[in-house]
Amino acid sequence: MSEEVVPKSGEARCPGVSVQDLLDEDSRDVPSYLRKQSYEFLGDQDIPFERYTTKEYFDKEVENLWSRTWQWACREEHIPEPGDYYVYDIGPYSVIVMRTESGAINAYRNSCMHRGTKLKPSFSSGSSQSIRCPYHGWDWHLDGRIKSLPCEWDFPHVDKAKTDLYSVHCDVWGGFVFINLEAEPLPLLDYLNPLPEHIQSKVFEDRYIAQHIQKELNCNWKIASEAFLEAYHVMETHSQLMRTNGDANTQYDFYGDHVSRLINVAGIPSTFCEEELTEQQILDMFLVGDRDDVADELVVPEGGTARQVMAEQFRQSMAKSGQDISQVSDSEIVDSIAYFVFPNQQFFSGVSFPIVYRFRPLGMSHDKALFDLILLKPRPVGEVVEPAEPVRLKVEESYTTVPGMDPYVGHVFDQDTGNMQAAQEGAATAGKSGATLANYQEIRVRHFHETLTRYLEEI
Structure with missing residues (x-):
């Protein structure tokens, strides 16, 4: 035996x-x-x-995790026009994602170069012609270059060429805008590997x-x-x-x-x-997609499966809206x-x-x-x-x-x-x-x- x-x-x-x-x-x-x-x-x-229950471990994450990793902050459709912005907050960090005059997407630390005031409220979004501090009125162009500062005569020690907003690395994949606070991060596509090889960016972009x-x-x-x-x-x-x-x-x-x-x-x-x-019993309990799109009755043919019937029903539903997923x-x-x-x-x-x-x-x-x-x-x-x-x-x-x-x-x-x-x-x-x-x-x-x-x- x-x-x-x-x-x-x-x-x-x-x-x-x-x-x-x-x-x-x-x-x-x-x-x-x-x-x-x-x-x-x-x-x-x-x-x-302790990784879940202690403030000490949380503080280590603040210092060495959130400041060094790629995170999606918003979608491109959140900021479609120049001047549109979206604020992403993570722990103590706050980042402004901005559509610039040229149509590019930039990201900045949400902090005034004067005395550190938050330039935009946390979790906010909207549109503005410039990035202006609500405290003393220091002002920046959408691309982060200094535009003006009140009473410039009182700041002879300030080099305006070095007073642009602190940039944050940002990149786009799948319609998502990612940010990374690290000074020299791994490129986004390398960080995401092999996701971009498995799933075409267009899958998420077209939504x-x-x-x-x-x-x-x-x-x-x-x-x-x-x-x-x-x-x-x-x-x-x-x-x-x-x-x-x-x-x-x-x-x-x-x-x-x-x-x-x-x-x-x-x-x-x-x-x-x-x-x-x-x-058939499985199919009767099994729905995918919008339930309103499902016909009153679906039948599993002899030799077929609930998975195949439901998939085909969804293909037909998408075809009605002009989406061809016949080979998916x-x-x-x-x-x-x-x-x-x-x-x-x-x-x-x-x-x-x-x-x-x-x-x-x-x-x-x-x-x-x-x-x-x-x-x-x-x-x-x-x-x-x-x-x-x-x-x-x-x-x-x-x-x-x-x-x-x-x-x-x-x-x-x-x-x-x-x-x-x-x-x-x-x-x-x-x-x-x-x-x-x-x-x-x-x-x-x-x-x-x-x-x-x-x-x-x-x-």
């Missing part, structure tokens, strides 16, 4: 159909980036709870912000972010999804220091679902394909529900966070669409109260954010020193912390 082979650490996978098995059954050609798998075992040490929700949370920003780095929580937190979500069969990958990915398959039941479901794979339509970019942003590349997350500390609080959720929709050809204004939710307020939010989707986000305060408070009172992670399903969390350690400790 042969002995049972015990897999090495990190090699175990949930039984059942894999992401790659489902890609084999796709009704269209599958792009190569979905076939690329990139996982390795990174150890099984606990993650110290606009249809919905923007900001949720205040009683937890460290990392606890908020990490809730969306794995599907391990689905069976407990979102048990209603188990009939149509292959949670434990999710594929996890990471690339270099800054990028990780999950492919969470939809249209198949969880391996933990005890019901025997037909493809089933997976890119129905599955959650999420790319995390260190330290605080996640981009979902699927065409049916393209959403983007961002997580930040709320002010200078180590135990409070702000979660930005934006929903992108295709921009109508030849039309200019104003981006949706942010809707701010307090901790106790539900996503389902946001105008235009699908109640079903809103409930899912309520479930996610509903765990976060308990996670923060539990970490503070824990009898053990750190969080224990799964070797595979929570590898993106571990990969994140490995990179975080490098930024904070290997300077």
Whole structure:
């Protein structure tokens, strides 16, 4: 009798159909980036709870993380015309993103060169003909050059040629404007690698912000972010999804220091679902995209699958609006394909529900966070669409109260954010020193912390 082979650490996978098995059954050609798998075992040490609970660790992040990483600040459509600006705030740092007279996008530290006054209010946006200090009236051109300072005769010691606003590195990918406060940062495309190789920038460029929700949370920003780095929580937190979500069969990958990915398959039941479901039953519970676009009744043909039917329905819906996605794979339509970019942003590349997350500390609080959720929709050809204004939710307020939010989707986000305060408070009172992670399903969390350690400790 042969002995049972015990897999090495990190090699175990949930039984059942894999992401790659489902890609084999796709009704269209599958792009190569979905076939690329990139996982390795990174150890099984606990993650110290002090990373979430102490002001000392937060201060290290302020000094060595937020000042040295690329973060998306706004979308290009937020600043379409010269003079349009958008203020991005992260911890103590505040950056003005400005469209200049030439149409270029510049970024500046939000601080007057006189006595340091903030030039624009935090979280503000608008349009101005110059950048003028509200305190003493020092004034700059949109490109950051000094324009005038009152009583110039009293500043003979000031070299106006050296009084331009402090520039901040900025660049654009996918319609997102990224900023980096570091003096000589890694180029954005190198930092994002391999995301630009996997996903064409145009996928996000040709969309606009249809919905923007900001949720205040009683937890460290990392606890908020990490809730969306794995599907391990689905069976407990979102048990209603188990009939149509292959949670434990999710594929996890990471690339270099800054990028990780999950492919969470939809249209198949969880391996933990005890019901025997037909493809038709799965389809009846399984919807992607706008629910208003779904016909009254969809039928799975003999030999077909719920995934294929739902993908084809979405292709037809998009065709009616002039969008040709006839050759886009089933997976890119129905599955959650999420790319995390260190330290605080996640981009979902699927065409049916393209959403983007961002997580930040709320002010200078180590135990409070702000979660930005934006929903992108295709921009109508030849039309200019104003981006949706942010809707701010307090901790106790539900996503389902946001105008235009699908109640079903809103409930899912309520479930996610509903765990976060308990996670923060539990970490503070824990009898053990750190969080224990799964070797595979929570590898993106571990990969994140490995990179975080490098930024904070290997300077």
